[in-house]
Amino acid sequence: MVHTAHGYWLSEAGPVTPAPVLEGEQHADVVIIGGGYTGMWTAWQLRERGASVRLLEADLCGHGPSGRNGGFCETLWTHFPSLVERFGRDRALELCDASADSVRSIGAWCEAQGVDAWFTPGGYVMASTAPAHDAVLDEILAAAPGDRVRALTEAETRARCDSPRFRRGLLVADDATVQPARLALGLRSKLLDVIRERSRVNALRSGPREVVVETDGGRVRAGAAVLAMNAATRAVPPLRNRLSVTSSHIVLTEPVPDVLDELGWSGGECITDARTFVHYFRTTRDGRIAFGWGGGRLAAGARLHGKVEVDPEVADETHAHLVEMFPQLTGRAVTHAWGGPIDVSPSHLPQIGTLDDGPVHYAFGFTGNGVGPSHLAGRALAALASGESTDLAVTDPSPVRVPSEPFAITGGTMVRRAFLRKERLEEQGGRVDLITRAAVAAPRALGMHVAR
Secondary structure (H helix, E strand, O other): OEEOOOHHHHHHHOOOOOOOOOOEEEEEEEEEEOOOHHHHHHHHHHHHOOOOEEEEOOOOOOOOHHHOOOOEEOOOHHHHHHHHHHHOHHHHHHHHHHHHHHHHHHHHHHHHHOOOOOOEOOOEEEEEOOHHHHHHHHHHHHHOOOOOOEEEOHHHHHHHOOOOOOOEEEEEOOOEEOOHHHHHHHHHHOOOOOEEOOOOEEEEEEOOOOEEEEEOOEEEEEEEEEEOOHHHHHHOHHHHHHOEEEEEEEEEEOOOHHHHHHHOOOOOOEEEEOOOOOEEEEEOOOOOEEEEEOOOOOEOOOOOOOOOOOOHHHHHHHHHHHHHHOHHHOOOOEEEEEEEEEEEOOOOOOEEEEOOOOOEEEEEOOOOOOOOHHHHHHHHHHHHHOOOOOOOOOOOOOOOOOOOOOHHHHHHHHHHHHHHHHHHHHHOOOOOOHHHHHHHHHHHHOOOOOOO
C-alpha cells in the first residue's frame, strides 16, 4: 500500500511545473491568498469580470485538500434544517438552489474548458446503518423539499449499492462526483497567468483603500484581499477561534469490477452513512472503491506538519471499516491511503464574510464538503472583492467561537472519543451510557453543530 501525504488523485492527475514565485512589487485589483478551489474559483470569477488578480500559494495550487478529498461535488440540501434554523426557510431555499446551480456550473465549466475531471452527475445517497441514525435522515426529509431530497426504502437504497449495513436512505439527485485533483489542476491550468506559487505570505496590512501582502520575494498592493486558506485560516488572529481542525483518511482498493457488479453499484452515486464521523465512498472510472472516514485525529494550531496526512493507525482503521461495510472486499488489496485536514466550522456550514478593519474577505469552514460549495464561495467572494452586495455570503452576525488552545485540542479529543464510542455502540445495538451521552451533547450546549 502506498501511503503518502498527497494520495492517489494527484498521482493519477500527473505532475505539474511550478508557476513562478512572486518577485518585486506588483499591483492588482484583488490579491488572493490560497490556491485551492475557493481561491481559484474566486480568481476565475474576478477575471471574468475584468479585474486584475494575483493569487499567492505557499506550495502548489490544488495540492492541498482540494486535490486530496473524496470528490463529492455536493449541494447544501442535506444541511437544509441547519440553514432554516439560522436564516429562515426562504433564505435556506435560496442558498440551496444556488449551491445546486454551482454543481451544475462546475460540470458545464469542465465541458466548456475541456477539463476531464470525471464529472459524473450520479446523485448522492445518505444511508442509515443503525436504528439510531434513522433520525438523521428523518430530520432532513421532514424539512427539505421532496422534489430535491427524496426518501429511499431499504430496497431502493440497496438497489443502488447492496451493502448489508444499509437500512434505508435518502437521495439528492443534484449532487455529483469529480476526480478532485483533475478538477483542481484543470482550474489551475486556466489561471497560470495570475498564479504565483511557492510564495508563502508573511504579512498582510490593510487600510481603508489598500491592502499590502508580503512574501519573502516581493509584495502585492491591491484594492482588496481574499483569504482562501482552509485550515491555515487559524493563523489569522481575527478568525483563529472561528474554526477547529480535524482530519480525514481515504483508502483506495485495487480495481474490483466484480464486487461492483455484485453490489449493483453502477450509477456513479457518491454515498455516506449517517454517522457524525462519517464514512464516505464512491467508485472510480477503473472500478475501484475510494472509502473515507471523517474520524481522524484533531490538530492543534494552523501548522499541521504532516501529522494529519500520514496516520497509519487511522488508515488501518479506515480499511477495517471498509471491509465491515463491504464484506465482499475481504482479502482484496488496498493500493493507496492518504489523509488531509478538515477546516471545521462550529456551525458545520461555510463561513463567508469581511474583516472589520479593511477590504479583506474570507471563506473557510467547509467541514469536508467544499468541492461544490467552494464554487458558491468563489461567486460570493468575487462580488465582495468587487465592492458589490451579495445575497450568497453565508455570514453570521454572532459566530460561535471555539476554545483557545490547548483547551480546543484537549476538549475536542475527548468529544471525538465519546462520539466514536457512541457510534460503535449504536451500530452494535448496544446501550449508550450516560457519560458518553453527556460528552457528545457538550458541543451543542456551547452552540456548536458537530453533525450536519
